[in-house]
Amino acid sequence: MSFVRFEIVAKVAELGSFTATADKLNMTQSAVSHAVASLETEWGVSLLIRDRKKGITLSDAGQKILPHIREVLKRIEIINQEIALVTNLETGIIRVGTFASASSCLLPKLLAKFQKKHPNIEFKFFEGTYEEITEWLRSGIIDIGFVVKGQSSLNFDLVPLIKDKMVVAYHPDHRFQFKETVDMNDLMDESFIMPTGMYQSHVEALFKEANIEPSILFEVHDCTTIANMVQEGLGVTIGPELFLKTHQTIKVSKLTIENNREVALACHSIANASPAVKEFLTTAKHVFYQN
The missing domain is CATH 3.40.190.10 (Periplasmic binding protein-like II)
Known part of the structure; x- marks a missing residue:
């Protein structure tokens, strides 16, 4: 099974558009449509609802399957990072959920420290409310998120910051x-x-x-x-x-x-996190525990 189709479906669900997905992944729109259609045919279910007025949304089956697709993609990312560590080639991407004040006051100092040591790690940021960050963590859209302790964060592993x-x-x-x-x-x-x-x-x-x-x-x-x-x-x-x-x-x-309010970094499981995420959390401990 080609995991490229998983990436395409996840990206279409995120962007809500075949055209935007094609641009993002440097593919043709027909290639994106074909990849989604072939996966739907193989599984015998419709993952997406295509509506000219409402655009593209997840079907009931798509809503149930997408979290598992994201988990598979995350596991593949972890495998690639582990291989990179063995071969001394650092690689990876970290998806971070953050709220406004964390973005302006906490992230810059943390990123500056982290990227001095790991310049090849990429980041993707999602800024939103506490509730949105919690939902992004639960659904696998982000790897880690800035949260406030007590705000629906008890089911995650936490690294206290300030x-x-x-x-x-x-x-x-x-x-x-x-x-x-x-x-x-x-x-x-x-x-x-x-x-x-x-x-x-x-x-x-x-x-x-x-x-x-x-x-x-x-x-x-x-x-x-x-x-x-x-x-x-x-x-x-x-x-x-x-x-x-x-x-x-x-x-x-x-x-x-x-x-x-106690600000922390949260993730599903530190033990099962990717090497890049683990290193980011370790860096966060050093940056903020010393203050």
Whole structure:
């Protein structure tokens, strides 16, 4: 059985297009269509639903089979990497799921360290929410992902990286501007922008511990939108220092009550991971455990 057809089916499912797959794999569109059709004929099932309006989607059978196809491709990648190690020819690709603040604050330092030692390893990055990264891990789209402990990450092997403190963010001219630490009680009379997404539970835990109710003026899901609203003086917010400190047009201060989110790298199984992934995780330990 040709595993090239597996790669083609997986890529069509990822991109939702025969044309895009053909361009990505440097093949003709007819060759891509033929590869998929021949696999469907061999197995006697339809893997894809072809619809002019909706495009290409997975059939019920395709949804069940695709995770196994991805697992086979991953195993082939591991075999190739093991062979490369034996022959002293380093090769491989690592698929990484990441969220915005990890991409800007954690990845650069980690990649710089890793690629000095392993310049021939390739990377493919998928940026999304906590929930998307967890789903990508489960479905095999990515090899490893940046996650926050406690956010559906218990079924994966984890390599802890940092503890990211919750801080209060405000306009540079706000009355908090000269306070290194802000008392939670001082937030009671402030127009508060409540995050409804990735770190809402941490914010709610802080107010619960302080036994106060915030004066919520806005509830916003997107992190960047929240930062932009703070920049415009529409209110104050609480969020992870890792993300908020990247916005130089707003100011942040510590809080009298401490709450952290623990950022980690997750994968299905470190023991069964490819040599490249194992080395990446080892590098991550060295980079962040020393800090």
